[in-house]
Amino acid sequence: MAMTLKDVAARAEVSIATASRSFQRPDLVGEATREKVLAAAAEIGYSPNRSARALITGRSGVYGVIVPDLENPFFPAVLKGAQARAHQLGAQLLITDAGEAPDGELPLVRTLAPQVDGIVLCSSRMDEGVLREAARLVPLSLVNRVSPVLPGVFADPVPGIPSAIRHLHRMGHRHLGYVGGPSISRSDSVRRTVIERVCQEIGMEWTDIGSFAPTVEGGRRGAEALLLTEVTAVLVYNDFMALALMERLRGFGVDVPGEISVVGWDDIEFSALVTPGLSTVQVPRYDMGVAAVDLLHDGDVHAGARADGGDGEHGAEGPDGGSSAHARLGLPTRFVPRGSTAKVVVRE
Amino acid sequence: MAMTLKDVAARAEVSIATASRSFQRPDLVGEATREKVLAAAAEIGYSPNRSARALITGRSGVYGVIVPDLENPFFPAVLKGAQARAHQLGAQLLITDAGEAPDGELPLVRTLAPQVDGIVLCSSRMDEGVLREAARLVPLSLVNRVSPVLPGVFADPVPGIPSAIRHLHRMGHRHLGYVGGPSISRSDSVRRTVIERVCQEIGMEWTDIGSFAPTVEGGRRGAEALLLTEVTAVLVYNDFMALALMERLRGFGVDVPGEISVVGWDDIEFSALVTPGLSTVQVPRYDMGVAAVDLLHDGDVHAGARADGGDGEHGAEGPDGGSSAHARLGLPTRFVPRGSTAKVVVRE
DNA sequence: CTCTACAGCGTAAACGATTGCATCCACAGT
DNA sequence: ACTGTGGATGCAATCGTTTACGCTGTAGAG
Numbered sequence: 001m002a003m004t005l006k007d008v009a010a011r012a013e014v015s016i017a018t019a020s021r022s023f024q025r026p027d028l029v030g031e032a033t034r035e036k037v038l039a040a041a042a043e044i045g046y047s048p049n050r051s052a053r054a055l056i057t058g059r060s061g062v063y064g065v066i067v068p069d070l071e072n073p074f075f076p077a078v079l080k081g082a083q084a085r086a087h088q089l090g091a092q093l094l095i096t097d098a099g100e101a102p103d104g105e106l107p108l109v110r111t112l113a114p115q116v117d118g119i120v121l122c123s124s125r126m127d128e129g130v131l132r133e134a135a136r137l138v139p140l141s142l143v144n145r146v147s148p149v150l151p152g153v154f155a156d157p158v159p160g161i162p163s164a165i166r167h168l169h170r171m172g173h174r175h176l177g178y179v180g181g182p183s184i185s186r187s188d189s190v191r192r193t194v195i196e197r198v199c200q201e202i203g204m205e206w207t208d209i210g211s212f213a214p215t216v217e218g219g220r221r222g223a224e225a226l227l228l229t230e231v232t233a234v235l236v237y238n239d240f241m242a243l244a245l246m247e248r249l250r251g252f253g254v255d256v257p258g259e260i261s262v263v264g265w266d267d268i269e270f271s272a273l274v275t276p277g278l279s280t281v282q283v284p285r286y287d288m289g290v291a292a293v294d295l296l297h298d299g300d301v302h303a304g305a306r307a308d309g310g311d312g313e314h315g316a317e318g319p320d321g322g323s324s325a326h327a328r329l330g331l332p333t334r335f336v337p338r339g340s341t342a343k344v345v346v347r348e
Numbered sequence: 349m350a351m352t353l354k355d356v357a358a359r360a361e362v363s364i365a366t367a368s369r370s371f372q373r374p375d376l377v378g379e380a381t382r383e384k385v386l387a388a389a390a391e392i393g394y395s396p397n398r399s400a401r402a403l404i405t406g407r408s409g410v411y412g413v414i415v416p417d418l419e420n421p422f423f424p425a426v427l428k429g430a431q432a433r434a435h436q437l438g439a440q441l442l443i444t445d446a447g448e449a450p451d452g453e454l455p456l457v458r459t460l461a462p463q464v465d466g467i468v469l470c471s472s473r474m475d476e477g478v479l480r481e482a483a484r485l486v487p488l489s490l491v492n493r494v495s496p497v498l499p500g501v502f503a504d505p506v507p508g509i510p511s512a513i514r515h516l517h518r519m520g521h522r523h524l525g526y527v528g529g530p531s532i533s534r535s536d537s538v539r540r541t542v543i544e545r546v547c548q549e550i551g552m553e554w555t556d557i558g559s560f561a562p563t564v565e566g567g568r569r570g571a572e573a574l575l576l577t578e579v580t581a582v583l584v585y586n587d588f589m590a591l592a593l594m595e596r597l598r599g600f601g602v603d604v605p606g607e608i609s610v611v612g613w614d615d616i617e618f619s620a621l622v623t624p625g626l627s628t629v630q631v632p633r634y635d636m637g638v639a640a641v642d643l644l645h646d647g648d649v650h651a652g653a654r655a656d657g658g659d660g661e662h663g664a665e666g667p668d669g670g671s672s673a674h675a676r677l678g679l680p681t682r683f684v685p686r687g688s689t690a691k692v693v694v695r696e
Numbered sequence: 697c698t699c700t701a702c703a704g705c706g707t708a709a710a711c712g713a714t715t716g717c718a719t720c721c722a723c724a725g726t
Numbered sequence: 727a728c729t730g731t732g733g734a735t736g737c738a739a740t741c742g743t744t745t746a747c748g749c750t751g752t753a754g755a756g
Contacts, residue, residue, distance in 0.1 A: 052712035400742035
């Protein structure tokens, strides 16, 4: 049923080798011959057997993607970007939800490693040591996580957070709160730093409301903690939590944005859908997916010296500069004002 | 670096064939020998090369999944179920978003077909003819779509819809509306039929508000059309649209559930999160994913006579009954009451 | 004691592609 | 006319597994 290279070769009256080369190394084949082969292939509807190719080249043309939870609306957009890019590169994506791997992501990486050319790890919770171990098994590319030794892409709080704070400042807010995510989260601490700096600059007081789980429940807890403070506006770790927080505030009879302004992070689709619309910092999820796959791909095009392992303690950038070493890409964010932020009102 | 069967065989002092058989056909190998092989494999950390295996068996151990849009919150849960089951079966999932294939899903099926053992098609929009063509390329399993000749799993409106209608009836509603999805959608017409029947039974009037795109925009249009009628309650094609519809109604100053009660379909996570909570018909998405993969797997375990193609006009179930032929599974739905439905109020 | 049967194991041929190497031919340089 | 050059092509090995087939030895039947 399925057509093989042999069939193509027979039809084009050339050897299998020539047929193969017509695809792989067109420059090594005479023009007339190549066209004959290509025509023959098209006529019989040939498509190469990936298994056979993978067997000999050792490359499967498949990248793995591990996400902590597919139902978290952050990831589908990343996956779309990743997939689009993968398709452009002629690769496929093996998507895996880590949720069901209670003992962590490492076993998953182990399972996937032999059958993929690289893995995109999204919002990985592995600690640095485990991460390095994983990286020895297979090329890795990080999304939403930074590592000093691995390539990755993350959302830069700038200029999104500064814009949001300035927006709130102009609305008259003078006391800002931050409802944070898991304290281990690197991005969380980065954001705190940026908030600190910007507030300092424009003269805004800010209060750390605390660290919460990035879930509906966490958002609710955040709302409760928030009401113990005097803030008139909050930045929340992500939209999911922000939405839950608003919901909880409403439960308390606290009006948003009348009494408290809320700003999320991510700009998931629902944020525009609810009432009031959630003002938020938009992160370029699609582009992050694209970039993550690019990183992986660039990595194994340059290929070669992945031999030295990874336990080297010399974290220095390669002396040859350029695109070498691991790339860490910070993609800019953007503040999107909606209905959940408004002018502060003076309490009577 | 990677260990092969040859290494295992050498270490266990047997031939490669015996090593292979120890895994594939343990019954053909002496017990002592088998244990020696297994031990050797464990010691050197052998894991079979999937490409080599696929090459000779013609089966890749990978199932494809095609979803129309990953960002539609309906699908991630299906994927989770599918993935869980696939893992149990030792298979992997190749997930693909059809969104970027403007010319339809068929080309995608063509691309995927050679490298997978079967494809789960979610909410496919292909028409029956195209569907059959696709089915000739590769085993198919349908989610959210029924075909007379293909196996598939769908959400049975019963008992969800009847429960919802009875609930509304008890709340005093006597005039129900239905905001439908794409008119080509088979499930849409099935639901209409059920609504018709139930309304007849309990004496409720109902109005078909029309067919709309299953998007935010479609939901808004539905709200607008809805306001031209006298209904006091609506069933909406899915939660996504229902949420958008509620949002739009609110824009018009129409209170939900004060003036109009709204019932969705799917029970996506956000439906519980918004205010008021969206009453909805919960569909067992996870289980649907599980079942879809099962159908695929059962199909190629029985394997064998897939030769007769599929253009047979005799839609009759195989005479031998049992699990033969294609299975069509209707999974039961459940009504989940929340804040968006309430007692009808008499207009003054 | 011979013959059959079968369990247990090895040999070797696939599977479909890639690729180093050898071959062939034409053409140009001397 | 002979040889060197290099472009175009074919041969054949190879990747790691699976599996049809054949061989061996032992046990039970006659």
